[in-house]
Amino acid sequence: MSIVLASASPRRLELLRSLGLTFVTRPSNIDEEAWQLDNPADLARELGLEKARAARRPDDSWVIGADTVVAIDDIVFGKPTDQAENRRMLQRLSGTEHSVYGSIALINGKTGIERCEVVHTLVQFHQLDEATLTYYLSTGDGMDKAGGYGIQGLGAIMVEAVRGCYDNVVGLSRSRLYHMLHHEGVLPPQERAHCAL
Numbered sequence: 001m002s003i004v005l006a007s008a009s010p011r012r013l014e015l016l017r018s019l020g021l022t023f024v025t026r027p028s029n030i031d032e033e034a035w036q037l038d039n040p041a042d043l044a045r046e047l048g049l050e051k052a053r054a055a056r057r058p059d060d061s062w063v064i065g066a067d068t069v070v071a072i073d074d075i076v077f078g079k080p081t082d083q084a085e086n087r088r089m090l091q092r093l094s095g096t097e098h099s100v101y102g103s104i105a106l107i108n109g110k111t112g113i114e115r116c117e118v119v120h121t122l123v124q125f126h127q128l129d130e131a132t133l134t135y136y137l138s139t140g141d142g143m144d145k146a147g148g149y150g151i152q153g154l155g156a157i158m159v160e161a162v163r164g165c166y167d168n169v170v171g172l173s174r175s176r177l178y179h180m181l182h183h184e185g186v187l188p189p190q191e192r193a194h195c196a197l
């Protein structure tokens, strides 16, 4: 039984690799902008499932799709299109707490079984002063990331506290994924032996 990661995200690849699993990547490249849902958790769920469906294969492989949605009061902050938008996003996140919804979808190509769970993490930002904003924006670190920041990199300087799963903010909750795979009986003995958890 093989595992396919339907993602182009280097963060997700690293997180999955650290579980000690053998897998291949197959980015799905769906049009995420085409999805408009009012509820951010539902949006994360549907996008995770769509990514997994797009990479599905007609064999006994398990495809993993994931999506990260950053939101305040149901207003979704996607990836910034330019530095000015990145600045506006960080100004909105400054001094307040926001939600990060991360979906994990699992699809079996042979049986058609579909599972999807959404993990919710709360992230509190410091009040950001102009110097900090300008410094962070100058690195471009937030440009390819939901909400316009990366907690695992320099974005950490803006984070005051995290409530819930940290991995979920980075892009994939290893703990939740492990338990989902385990529940489906996906992990063969040799994979279990190498598993880092």
Ligand SMILES: Cc1cn([C@H]2C[C@H](O)[C@@H](COP(=O)(O)OP(=O)(O)OP(=O)(O)O)O2)c(=O)[nH]c1=O
Pocket (backbone or CB within 6 Å): 006, 007, 008, 009, 010, 011, 012, 027, 028, 029, 032, 051, 066, 067, 068, 069, 070, 100, 144, 145, 146, 147, 149, 150, 151, 152, 155, 169, 170, 171
């Ligand atoms: C909030 C936050 C997001 N991110 C990243 C995780 C995801 O890669 C990205 C959210 O965009 P996604 O659309 O979830 O993922 P992606 O387009 O990067 O990759 P793919 O669809 O191929 O799986 O933001 C961080 O790396 N650190 C953070 O702190």
